[in-house]
Amino acid sequence: MKIAGDTHTHTLLCQHAYSTLLENIQAAAAAGHRFLATTEHGPAMPGAPHDWYFENLRKAVPRELLGVVVIKGCEANIMDQAGTLDVPEAGLKKLDLVIASMHRVTFPQGTTPEERTAAWRGVAKNPRVDIIGHLGDPRFKSDYEAAVRAFREGGQAVELNASSSKSRPGSEENCCRIAALCKEYKVPVVLSSDAHFCASIGEVEPAAAIAQKAGIPEEQILNLSYRRFRNWLAARHDIQDLPEE
Ligand SMILES: [Zn+2]
Ligand SMILES: [Zn+2]
Numbered sequence: 001m002k003i004a005g006d007t008h009t010h011t012l013l014c015q016h017a018y019s020t021l022l023e024n025i026q027a028a029a030a031a032g033h034r035f036l037a038t039t040e041h042g043p044a045m046p047g048a049p050h051d052w053y054f055e056n057l058r059k060a061v062p063r064e065l066l067g068v069v070v071i072k073g074c075e076a077n078i079m080d081q082a083g084t085l086d087v088p089e090a091g092l093k094k095l096d097l098v099i100a101s102m103h104r105v106t107f108p109q110g111t112t113p114e115e116r117t118a119a120w121r122g123v124a125k126n127p128r129v130d131i132i133g134h135l136g137d138p139r140f141k142s143d144y145e146a147a148v149r150a151f152r153e154g155g156q157a158v159e160l161n162a163s164s165s166k167s168r169p170g171s172e173e174n175c176c177r178i179a180a181l182c183k184e185y186k187v188p189v190v191l192s193s194d195a196h197f198c199a200s201i202g203e204v205e206p207a208a209a210i211a212q213k214a215g216i217p218e219e220q221i222l223n224l225s226y227r228r229f230r231n232w233l234a235a236r237h238d239i240q241d242l243p244e245e
Contacts, residue, residue, distance in 0.1 A: 001191065001208040001218070004226040005035030005068075006201050007131060008075065008099060008159060008192035014040050015047030019198035021061065021070075027201040029066040034226035036201065037071035039099050044077045044086035044106045054091030063241050069226070071233070073097030075133055077106035081115045083122020085129070092128040096239055099159065100126070101133030102140045116140050120147040124154035130236055131190060134161040136174035144174070148181040155236065157222055158182050160207035163194035172210070179214035188232065189216060190223045 009024055010017035019027075021038055028036040038057075041048040057072040064070065073095050076085040085092070085100060092098055100123045102116070111119075120142055123129050132151055135144070135158055151158060160179060164171035182189050189211060191204040211221060222229045230242050 001204075001212070001221070001224060003033065003191055003202060003204055003223050005033045005037065005071070005223055005229065006193050006195065006204070007037045007097070007190040007223050007229075008039050008133065008161065009036065009195045009201060010040060011038060013049050013053065014045065017196035022065075023198040024195070024201055025065050025068050025070065027198040028068045031202040033068060033202060035069040035071055035229065037073045037097050039073040039075045039097065042074055042076040042086040044079060045103060046105060051088055051091055054087055055094050058094055058096070064243065069243055071096045073099065075099040075101055076129075078102045078119055078123060079106060080108060081111065081119045081122070083119045083124075083126065085126070089128075096237065097131065097233060098129050099131045099133040100129045102137065104139060107140065113142050116142040117146050121150045124150035124156060127154070127236075129154070129156055130233065132156050132158045134159065134164050134168060134171070134194070136164055136171040136178050137168045138170035138174060139168070141174065144178050144181055148178065148185050148187055152185045152187050157188040157190050157232070159190050159192050160210050161192050161194050162204045162207040165206050167194070175210050176213060179210050179216060183214050183216045183220070186220065188220055188222050190229075191221060
């Protein structure tokens with residue numbers, strides 16, 4: 001499976017990734033991608049950029065560089081059982097793409113699966129959230145069926161994250177189950193690298209294998225085609241300047 005663009009990538013601005021945005025764009029161009037989503041961690045993550053980064057991103061960075069459409073996004077932290085995000089609304093409104101994820105350092109400790117499922121339901125109700133990040137993390141096991149059904153209602157896509165097997169050991173079985181549920185409920189998916197270094201941009205093979213194993217049709221994988229991803233995103237938010245092809 002060849003992706004048209006990576007939907008989840010980091011830069012050195014979060015202080016635990018090691019490439020610049022331009023290096024990531026160069027890597028995307030070298031891989032023949034049509035787009036790259038830059039999705040920095042929200043401000044609650046230690047070392048992550050503060051609010052102004054997200055408010056200024058669209059203004060400061062060109063829409064297209066080296067033939068790569070730059071999608072300006074964030075990976076917001078889910079902060080509580082209500083699904084509250086750490087990026088303020090003023091920032092969310094100014095971004096093209098919002099991933100919402102649970103992280104060990106920002107989501108409350110000691111929650112139950114029911115409480116985490118409630119958090120996912122809250123996230124699904126937020127029209128600013130486009131993609132659900134690494135849902136299969138075993139530290140945040142939830143009722144995946146209830147969550148995927150909520151995402152169907154909310155119109156979110158679910159990410160299959162290629163870094164999960166390394167960064168979140170024990171994810172694979174959960175990710176296979178989530179992929180099967182996405183197929184059953186026809187929830188769109190994306191394949192992402194979650195790259196923290198430019199050489200990893202576009203490395204999505206483990207995620208592609210899970211999608212294939214689940215039998216998810218290619219038309220349901222948004223980022224296999226720029227046009228498919230672009231049209232899905234343009235229907236969710238008022239973004240005037242995304243090239244059509
Ligand atoms: Zn993450
Ligand atoms: Zn990430």
